[in-house]
Amino acid sequence: MADAMAERFLRMRTVSSSSSHSPPAAPQAVSPHEARPGLLDHALHLRWTLPLLAVLAALPLVASALGEAFYVGLATRILIFALAATSLNLILGFGGMVSFGHAAFIGIGAYAVGILMQQGVVSAWIAWPAAVLASALFALVVGAISLRTRGVYFIMITLAFAQMLFYLMVSVKAWGGEDGLSLAGRSVLGGGFDLGDDTRFYYVVLVLFVLAFLVIQRLLNARFGHVLQAIRENETRMLAIGFPVYRYQLAAFTLAGGLAGLAGALLANQSSFVSPSLLQWNQSGLLMVMVILGGVGHLWGGFIGAVVFLLLEEVLAAYTIHWQFVLGAVLLLVVLAAPRGLAGLLRREPRA
Amino acid sequence: MTGVLVLEQSLNGLQFGLMLFLLAAGLTLVFGIMDMINLAHGSLYMVGAYLIATAAAATGSFWIGLAAGVVGTAVIGMLLEVTVLRRLYQRDHLSQVLGTFALLLMANEGVRMLWGAQPIALNPPDSLAGPVELLPGFFYPAYRLLIIGVGLGVALLLYVLVTRTRLGMQVRAGASNREMALAMGTNVRRLFTAVFGLGAALCAVAGGMLGPLLAVQVGMGESILILAFVVIVIGGIGSIRGALFGALLVGVVDTAGRALIPLAFGHWLGPEAASGAGPAVASMLIYLLMAAVLFWKPRGLFPAHG
Numbered sequence: 001m002a003d004a005m006a007e008r009f010l011r012m013r014t015v016s017s018s019s020s021h022s023p024p025a026a027p028q029a030v031s032p033h034e035a036r037p038g039l040l041d042h043a044l045h046l047r048w049t050l051p052l053l054a055v056l057a058a059l060p061l062v063a064s065a066l067g068e069a070f071y072v073g074l075a076t077r078i079l080i081f082a083l084a085a086t087s088l089n090l091i092l093g094f095g096g097m098v099s100f101g102h103a104a105f106i107g108i109g110a111y112a113v114g115i116l117m118q119q120g121v122v123s124a125w126i127a128w129p130a131a132v133l134a135s136a137l138f139a140l141v142v143g144a145i146s147l148r149t150r151g152v153y154f155i156m157i158t159l160a161f162a163q164m165l166f167y168l169m170v171s172v173k174a175w176g177g178e179d180g181l182s183l184a185g186r187s188v189l190g191g192g193f194d195l196g197d198d199t200r201f202y203y204v205v206l207v208l209f210v211l212a213f214l215v216i217q218r219l220l221n222a223r224f225g226h227v228l229q230a231i232r233e234n235e236t237r238m239l240a241i242g243f244p245v246y247r248y249q250l251a252a253f254t255l256a257g258g259l260a261g262l263a264g265a266l267l268a269n270q271s272s273f274v275s276p277s278l279l280q281w282n283q284s285g286l287l288m289v290m291v292i293l294g295g296v297g298h299l300w301g302g303f304i305g306a307v308v309f310l311l312l313e314e315v316l317a318a319y320t321i322h323w324q325f326v327l328g329a330v331l332l333l334v335v336l337a338a339p340r341g342l343a344g345l346l347r348r349e350p351r352a
Numbered sequence: 353m354t355g356v357l358v359l360e361q362s363l364n365g366l367q368f369g370l371m372l373f374l375l376a377a378g379l380t381l382v383f384g385i386m387d388m389i390n391l392a393h394g395s396l397y398m399v400g401a402y403l404i405a406t407a408a409a410a411t412g413s414f415w416i417g418l419a420a421g422v423v424g425t426a427v428i429g430m431l432l433e434v435t436v437l438r439r440l441y442q443r444d445h446l447s448q449v450l451g452t453f454a455l456l457l458m459a460n461e462g463v464r465m466l467w468g469a470q471p472i473a474l475n476p477p478d479s480l481a482g483p484v485e486l487l488p489g490f491f492y493p494a495y496r497l498l499i500i501g502v503g504l505g506v507a508l509l510l511y512v513l514v515t516r517t518r519l520g521m522q523v524r525a526g527a528s529n530r531e532m533a534l535a536m537g538t539n540v541r542r543l544f545t546a547v548f549g550l551g552a553a554l555c556a557v558a559g560g561m562l563g564p565l566l567a568v569q570v571g572m573g574e575s576i577l578i579l580a581f582v583v584i585v586i587g588g589i590g591s592i593r594g595a596l597f598g599a600l601l602v603g604v605v606d607t608a609g610r611a612l613i614p615l616a617f618g619h620w621l622g623p624e625a626a627s628g629a630g631p632a633v634a635s636m637l638i639y640l641l642m643a644a645v646l647f648w649k650p651r652g653l654f655p656a657h658g
Binding site (some may be wrong): 076092114145148149150152153156159160161162164167168170172173184281282285288289292293296322323324326327328329330331332334335336339 | 383389391431436439440443445446447449450451453454455456457458459460462464466490574578581582585629631632633635636639640642643646647651652
């Protein structure tokens with residue numbers, strides 16, 4: 001009963017393309033535009049996505065042709081942060097849960113790889129899933145407690161857990177304490193595929209990012225994503241029509257934690273170094289800034305934010321040692337001029 | 353011996369708590385009345401400390417420096433409110449986070465441009481450099497006593513201001529129900545600017561008083577900003593009383609933890625654990641405290657909104 005009402009509510013909010021009123025059209029002839037997305041749907045826009053993917057795939061070739069291998073490392077870093085920011089956007093933008101402790105999940109992922117390598121476990125097939133699982137588990141615990149609170153209190157309690165973890169890592173001497181942990185090298189994928197090579201590592205990161213992005217995109221357009229966004233819009237109503245709000249939010253929080261853990265594992269691999277500074281609160285703040293800059297609740301928000309922020313940092317740092325001042329000014333300008341983030345500038349209002 | 357240690361640590365905790373209160377009071381008012389998350393609050397603390405140190409060095413007097421720096425910071429705070437922050441009140445919290453984060457970056461870099469990356473010196477007045485004998489055989493630095501005195505004095509002043517003046521009445525009305533206060537004809541523009549200037553001045557006092565103890569350097573505002581947020585969340589957002597209570601609680605718990613936990617670790621786990629894990633676990637204490645408070649009282653100890 002409740003479920004039927006809920007279904008109707010969801011359908012009301014998302015103009016479904018498969019509604020019984022539409023005339024039976026030959027499926028092959030339907031262009032993607034005719035499947036009009038609802039308010040809660042987030043299309044991939046293959047028109048833009050495929051060329052972008054082509055550019056990303058060709059990037060190492062172009063960089064090596066120009067003799068600027070440095071850019072491969074930069075692009076890898078950007079993609080890793082894009083993954084982390086996208087995972088944060090899943091809960092912040094689509095779930096309405098402002099987590100100020102996202103760096104903790106990245107840190108756990110990174111430390112999982114570092115600690116396993118310290119113990120002699122170098123296989124990526126073991127270390128990376130372990131990183132994801134460990135982060136997801138921590139997110140499950142943190143979320144289970146934090147989701148009792150709302151608003152600013154939720155922000156602060158997630159921060160509290162991240163800070164506790166930060167100080168824990170500072171104190172454990174066996175894992176390097178304050179000085180951090182140097183990794184002997186990158187994880188081993190096996191099959192003669194050496195991740196130590198920057199270009200190969202870039203492609204692995206790219207593949208993982210694309211996969212994670214697709215998973216999130218599918219999820220957002222599925223029932224789960226619609227429910228999550230409907231909770232963000234009106235939690236009381238969703239509760240009233242019988243949705244287990246807490247369970248949906250916790251599931252999203254856990255998933256985001258796991259994906260952030262993957263980003264952490266990749267980050268540890270890229271720099272071959274893990275330290276408590278990964279877990280510091282300004283890292284969480286930085287991720288939040290990326291998401292807000294890119295576009296909260298926009299599918300591409302995390303990606304755009306990470307790309308723009310890190311590129312801006314790189315470019316400005318090349319011109320002036322006082323790049324932070326300029327960066328701040330640019331961010332301020334964005335806040336005042338683009339209320340919905342950079343992605344908001346691109347988004348056209350859905351045609352009715 | 354133990355008695356002296358407890359007394360000394362209590363005074364240290366009181367002193368730290370009162371300074372946290374100066375920061376938290378402004379933060380909680382801005383939060384409670386304007387519904388604004390201000391990450392740049394810690395930057396005002398930093399700017400205040402720099403201005404005071406510079407003015408003190410130029411005039412040769414700590415007191416003139418303090419006065420000039422506090423006034424200067426209040427002016428900067430009000431200018432900031434009029435030019436930028438005013439535009440952010442109507443926006444959601446996330447835009448405010450991004451906007452004030454941008455200000456924080458600019459403030460840090462601006463200070464680095466003007467004063468350089470090295471920490472600068474702020475010396476306490478010579479007359480207060482030595483210790484005072486509080487009890488027979490118990491010496492305590494005079495300057496720390498001054499901090500406690502100033503902290504108590506400012507807290508009292510703030511209390512009188514908030515409970516006995518027209519401005520204070522408007523502040524309280526704004527914190528408990530913003531819309532109603534607006535509807536009753538409060539001149540919000542002027543009130544907001546005044547509150548912001550007051551908050552900035554309090555920041556500068558804290559920066560000037562703590563400057564000689566901690567270093568006056570770029571980034572000094574950030575770690576203490578997080579502590580101030582912890583304080584106002586524990587106390588209940590918008591509540592001055594909550595801020596005072598939360599600040600003292602955090603100050604005492606943090607100081608006691610730093611003094612006692614390494615001792616306890618040394619006693620039970622050996623000196624290695626004491627020097628290594630002790631300080632870190634002590635740092636975790638206040639976050640444990642906050643998580644516990646929010647677990648049982650999800651709106652803080654003294655919720656201001658009805």
